[in-house]
Amino acid sequence: MSLPPWISEQLSEDRRVNTKLTQQHVIETMHQTDRPYFSLRQIQQRIKPDVSKVTVRNRLDELMEHEIIATETFADSLTLYYINYPESEWPLSPEGKRALNGESAGAENPLREFLQHPRVRSILREELLRSIGWAALGLVGWAILVSSSRQLPATVWTVVGFPIFTWASLTVGMIGIRLMTGSELQVQSKEGLHVVSLGGVVLGGFWAVFLIFVLDWPPLLTSGLYLFITITYFMLYKRVVLPRLDLPVEI
Structure with a gap:
């Protein structure tokens, strides 16, 4: 599943990151998973077992600087990450994500x-x-x-x-x-x-x-x-x- 153009354009500067975990890898993992929210541990488990939480958090922070992802923080210090789609002010469910990719039921034949x-x-x-x-x-x-x-x-x-x-x-x-x-x-x-x-x-x-x-x-x-x-x-x-x-x- 390819990334939306607005994400790919923001990732053009990510080529200079020379690590075993890139911004693109992180955002692709989030985009391809049918979840509206992600915890840091969930993202780490889906990427690579040998990548530390610190590395994952650094890439997430970089994506937040580009406004590609956003967060919701709760009282118990739990932080959840979600893709910051410009079309929506809220985290998107799987159905909402498919809608933005042109796969929603609303695009079906009336x-x-x-x-x-x-x-x-x-x-x-x-x-x-x-x-x-x-x-x-x-x-x-x-x-x-x-x-x-x-x-x-x-x-x-x-x-x-x-x-x-x-x-x-x-x-x-x-x-x-x-x-x-x-x-x-x-x-x-x-x-x-x-x-x-x-x-x-x-x-x-x-x-x-x-x-x-x-x-x-x-x-x-x-x-x-x-x-x-x-x-x-x-x-x-x-x-x-x-x-x-x-x-x-x-x-």
Whole structure:
């Protein structure tokens, strides 16, 4: 692990030190170790067993003169050394040191951080499991339509594309709703009724398409009837069904 440029520049005068322990050796040892603080004994043990504490202290004093390291002294005469990073007024933890070297988690892809969030991972896991049902609905539903309709030829787009689009749109939609609203959308909860209602709308849309393309019902009339039933249902759902769920339960 190379030293930061600001340290290397300060060590340019250290070449004239002709001893078995140089300033660079000391600072490299501290920089490569995942510790924010170092005692004199800890530094000595990590460098060379045959180097005395006096020699180590002399090199540390020289590094302090260059303001490369700093110290914290406690009441019991214990002195701890740390690298005096100009970006921070405090001793750096291993994570902080990696951050200054361009290796911090903050430099990671924001998308990766978002996907690793526990709440997001839970939603993705649950909705991908639920999407198995959407995939089955798309495969079976579009297979019936394509095989029964003269207006929908059996091509890659109708046999494969339509089921994939149905699965993807419903899955992405459910994930988006949960991320934006914070709803659980579980059957056991009030939001579970939203899921049931959404499934009814999707199923109703499938039958509308079936009536138009298979039984040759008038497209305008069939679409209008489907929209009328859907809007009427949601009005009743909002004004009648949901208020009843908010009533206190009598025991």
